[in-house]
Amino acid sequence: MKYWLFKTEPDVFSIEDLKREKISFWEGVRNYQARNYLRDEVKLGDQILFYHSNANPPGVVGIATVVKEASPDPYQFDPKHKYFDPKLKGPEPRWYGVHISLKEQFAEILPLEILKKAKGLDSMVVTQKGSRLSIQPVTEKEFSIVLKLAKIGV
DNA sequence: GCCAACGTTGGC
């Protein structure tokens, strides 16, 4: 089993939305590195740190899990949709998403600031300066440290 | 294939 961090702006799609929808398609990823993770490496049952970016404060708000592996993002073909990709030629999809489901919402947000100070998270992708990747690999160790921090509370 | 210009991300 692998571990990931999925980044989302809560104004666009928040953990509350995921809770309400039960199962959500992770749409709109338009970055090749993130796409490659989604298409090739994110597998059924993988665990996800659900992260709110562009929030006050930014941080991890819960745990989700993968319930269905990669399928093409349908919006890339829809000219009226904001995730339409005008550069596509033909029916070959370029962008993919996975289906996820909420596993646990933390009692309160675990802020990025705490992650940055935490022991053992020095090389975690999200704590690096200028880390813009929206789908990030997380090690098992990092994942368990984050869980511990979330339980202790801040 | 280089790289300057440009657009976007996201913490602060």
Add this chain to the structure above:
DNA sequence: GCCAACGTTGGC
């Protein structure tokens, strides 16, 4: 709202 970091674009 600012701006550093970074990805993408497109002229050459």
